[in-house]
Each structure stands twice: as C-alpha cells, then as structure tokens.
Amino acid sequence: MDTTAQHGSVKERPPAPAPRLTLSGISKSFPGVRALHNVSLSLYPGQVTALIGENGAGKSTLVKIMTGIYQPDEGTISIDGQAVTMPSAHAAFGHGVTAIHQETVLFDDLSVAENIFLGHAPRTRLRTIDWRTMRKNAREVLDT
Structure with missing residues (x-):
C-alpha cells in the first residue's frame, strides 16, 4: 500500500490511472526497411507524452499505426485494456484516437x-x- 504521512496521520495515495491506449510489441516493415521492431508504448489520461527521436526513428510510423493509417505487422493495440484493431483512420477515430x-x-x-x-x-x-x-x-x- 502506498501511503503518505501528513500531519501525523497516514493518507492513502489514490491508485495510478490505468493506460487508456497501449501498444505492445509493435513491428512494421516496408520493402527494404524495418521501421519499427517490438515497440511498446502506454498513454495515460491527463499526461502529455512526447515521441522524440532522429529522422527515420519511426515516430511517424508509430503515430500512423495508432491512428489506423498503417497496420502493424506484429503486436497488439489495446484501449482501456481491451485489444482492438484499427483497420482505418475512421475506425481509430471511433475508438477516440486521432492525431x-x-x-x-x-x-x-x-x-x-x-x-x-x-x-x-x-x-x-x-x-x-x-x-x-x-x-x-x-x-x-x-x-x-
């Protein structure tokens, strides 16, 4: 149990929120190029997350997978702990995911x-x- 001492009493800290969107083991290749290999990412409510990296690191590819523009070759996408497929940008938007x-x-x-x-x-x-x-x-x- 995570607790915090406050004025001589013990106050329980609320549980950390569960991720809203989780990508696990995502891989994507194009002819002659492996853009992503075994990438995992969790996005939490109320938190800002930045994808940072050099040109060609796979940032745009990952965002396109999250938003249904590309399909992963491997891996799973989950929303609120439930595995989903995002075969199109329209489907991703239906799940509340857009860029x-x-x-x-x-x-x-x-x-x-x-x-x-x-x-x-x-x-x-x-x-x-x-x-x-x-x-x-x-x-x-x-x-x-």
Missing part, C-alpha cells in the same frame, strides 16, 4: 473547431455540417 499534426500551414484559414474535426465534422439530418455541435464538441475537447 492533430504539427504542420498547420495548410489549415490557417480554418477555425480551431474545423481543424479538430477536419474530415469528421458532425452532421445534421440533412448531412450539412452541424456548426453548433462542432463548436460545442471542440470546447469539450479543449477543456479535456
């Missing part, structure tokens, strides 16, 4: 909400963009 890329030059004319929901904006019954819902959902994402 907002650092290069924003192409999207300077779009609002923050439009950038967040690019390609998957909420729609009305008439299939037009539901601007009110999009702005509300963007506020919730940013608050989180």
Whole structure:
C-alpha cells in the first residue's frame, strides 16, 4: 500500500490511472526497411507524452499505426485494456484516437473547431455540417 504521512496521520495515495491506449510489441516493415521492431508504448489520461527521436526513428510510423493509417505487422493495440484493431483512420477515430499534426500551414484559414474535426465534422439530418455541435464538441475537447 502506498501511503503518505501528513500531519501525523497516514493518507492513502489514490491508485495510478490505468493506460487508456497501449501498444505492445509493435513491428512494421516496408520493402527494404524495418521501421519499427517490438515497440511498446502506454498513454495515460491527463499526461502529455512526447515521441522524440532522429529522422527515420519511426515516430511517424508509430503515430500512423495508432491512428489506423498503417497496420502493424506484429503486436497488439489495446484501449482501456481491451485489444482492438484499427483497420482505418475512421475506425481509430471511433475508438477516440486521432492525431492533430504539427504542420498547420495548410489549415490557417480554418477555425480551431474545423481543424479538430477536419474530415469528421458532425452532421445534421440533412448531412450539412452541424456548426453548433462542432463548436460545442471542440470546447469539450479543449477543456479535456
């Protein structure tokens, strides 16, 4: 039991949160290149994680696997402890996984909400963009 002494009493520390997204033993090869070999990564709620490495280290490949753009040759992806498959970016988004890329030059004319929901904006019954819902959902994402 992890405890902390505080003013002469013992206070239990809350348990550490479980990872929301876990990649285990991920490998990916392209013709003539092994981009990833046995990579594991866990992402926790409320924590910022940085992928840092040289050019060609596999950072973009790993993000593309997390977001369903590439499929791993080996390994598992789990969300909240349950193994999942991400056969497409749409499927990854359905699991709450997406990437907002650092290069924003192409999207300077779009609002923050439009950038967040690019390609998957909420729609009305008439299939037009539901601007009110999009702005509300963007506020919730940013608050989180």
